[in-house]
Amino acid sequence: MKAQRPRPPHFPDDAAHVEWRDHTLLYVAVAALIVLGVTLIVWIIDPAPPRTITMSAGPHDSSFLVAAEQYKRILAHNGITLNVLESDGSVQNLKRLLDPAQHVDIAFVQGGVADGLDTSTLMSLGSVFYVPVVVFYRGTGLTELSQLEGKRIAVGREGSGTRQLALKLLDANGIAPGGTTTLLPSDGLQAATQLVTGEADAAILSGDSATRGLMLRVLRVPGISVMNFDEARAYTRLFPYLDEIDLPPGVLDLRHRIPPDTIHLVSPTVELVARANLHPAISDLLIEAAQEVHGLPGLLQRAGEFPSPVARDYQISEDAQRYYKTGKSFLYRTLPFWVASIGDRVLVLLLPMAVLLFPAMRLIPALYRWRVRSRIYRYYGALIAIERGALADSTAEERKRLFEELDQIEASLNQLRMPLAYADAFYVLREHVGFVRSRLEAGAA
Template identity: 75%
Template sequence: MKAQRPRTPQFHGEHTHAEWRDHLLPWLVTALLVAFIVVLVVWVVNPAPPRTITISAGPRDSSFIVTANQYRKILARNGIRLNVLESDGSVQNLKRLMDPQQHVDLALVQGGVAQGIDTSSLISLGSMFYVPVVVFYRGAGLTQLSDLEGKRVAIGREGSGTRLLALQLLAANDIEPGGRTTLVPSDGLEAATQLVAGNVDAAILSGDSATRGLMLRLLKVPGVSVMNFDEANAYTRLFPFLDQIDLPPGVLDLKRRIPPETVHLISPTVELVARGNLHPAISDLLIEAAQEVHGKAGLLQRAGQFPNPVEHEYPISEDALRYYRTGKGFLYRTLPFWLASIGDRALVLLLPLAVLLVPAMRVIPALYRWRVRSRIYRYYGSLIAIERHALAGATDDERAKLLARLDEIEVALNSLRMPLAYADAFYVLREHVGFVRSRLTAARPVETS
């Protein structure tokens, strides 16, 4: 039984578009490859900045909430929506940042609340403002926290940064919870009221609980004094997140010269802390907003003192350091934010494009050669199939059909457009068509016994 004759390909009409397909295919394949790599670079190496981010701020009506809302208004000018979340304070803010289940991108965190916590995954955009520790007490002449031992001391509500910091400072003076000192969980106006009423002997206030108005009211109360931290330098050495600041005479009330003498205070700073994947463009916008909000002179700071890249408990991000050194990039200074963002990402493409274009220019000719030669090889495949069938002992009818197929190949070749660089291979192919024709006409059926 004879083997199945292989089916020869049909070439009718192939020549019509062969030439432009030979030119187009290499360019198309190369373009798709380059586009894929470019898209990969854009979305993996330099993705677009998000349009919405979330900040964990602080209690309602606190300075943290006020600050976050100021950031929100400034970022909205550039089309960025800042969601502001209320919290119990710095402790909860830090926990939210550390929890991957919480969709929080950044937070305002008071110094000193990260003790014993691995915060290596977080970055800081800089210090934003002071939250001084102010100790009011009944009596006079107190200059050391150790003098509070055995007394009733308001140290702040549970979960607040004030309470956590107060516990650290008291512990440094050998005052621990459960000892002779009574630690009362109240702060702000509540703690001040208890102090005036004589329900507590001292109140440790910080941040929102130590407003200018509240300090003035307390200092006007007979028998209530503010503690002067004579050992401020020692505290800043023992607790690197603390700074020493001074209240000069009369800074609270010039007419009445309140305070009458310089008061030395210690103060942590509030840092704007973010997760490590914060987009560089968003980082720049946040620092720009912080400069607008915190850059002015105030009761506790000079103009331009904040924000600053002084590192305390969290590493300052590389993007933040770049911004503090050189400011906004050229594109962001001259173009709207989103247009500058597109331009910035486009610049990132130049390097991979430059790297890809050189080998791409070599690949295209190779693909073109492969395309042209593959067409010639397909004709050869058909010729071999016809020749083998003829030599296998085709009948007269089968030889006639094979000759008809050979005629089809020849007609297709007569109308095939071939680049001049491959004219030699083309004419050799035509000679081989004649060779197969001669073999086909000379072949005879093989007689079987």
């Protein structure tokens, strides 16, 4: 019993449609691959900047919160919404940054509060202002913190950066909690009041606690003095996050020459700390806002001193380093923020697009060549099947069906549009069709 012959392959009648489909499929497939690759690059490497970010600032009416509100107004000019959160100060700000559940992107953090915490996921955009340590005491002649041993010292409220820094400085001078020295949990106006009324022998103030107005009020009280840090240089060596700053004579009150002599102080700096995934465009906007807010001259700083790329406790980000060296890019200087953002991302994508496009351009001819040859091979498959049928013992009806299949092949070849590069293969195929026809006719005779 003869095995049943497989059905002949289908040959399209519209050859022009076949050629159009070959070109379209190739270009669409390659274009889809390029679009997919570029989309992945955009999504993973260079996403669009967010329109809303969150900042942890400081207590109500503090300089931290006032500065954050100024940042908010500046960022709003570029379509960025800054959500400002009140906090207890630098310690809580740092904990919020380290807790992903808090969704805080940026915060003011005073130097020296990161002891024992893993801050590798954070980066600094630079230092923005000083928060000097000012020690007021009853009496005169105090030049060392160790001289406060056994006295009552206001060191700041629990959880504040002032208290944490004060305890470090006192510990370096041999004064620790639980000893003969009484450490009072008060700061600001409360600490100054305790000092004036005699409830405290000394008060360590820092940041908003040591405002110009409060310092003048305290120094005008008879019997109250401010400590001169004669060992300021030693403190800056032992505590790298501290700087040595001076209060020149008369800087608080020129008319009454307050202070009468230069006062040496030590001061940590407040850094603008962010999470490592902060978008580069947002980083530029924040540093630009910091220049506008903190770049003016003040009681403790010269014009243009802040923001500074000198970071203390945290590694300065690469985007911040680039901004401090070269400033904003040409696009951001000349175009609105969101237009420049799109243009910047397009430029970033040119390189990966080129990397994908050149191999794709080389791949298209290979795919097209494979498509043309596969069509020719499909004809040859049908010819082989017809030839085998001609060689076999076949009836007149079977030979008639083989002739019909061969006529169908020839009709399809007559309409087939073959590229000139494959004309030789096309004419060889036509010759082989004639060869099979002759074999089939010989078998019929």
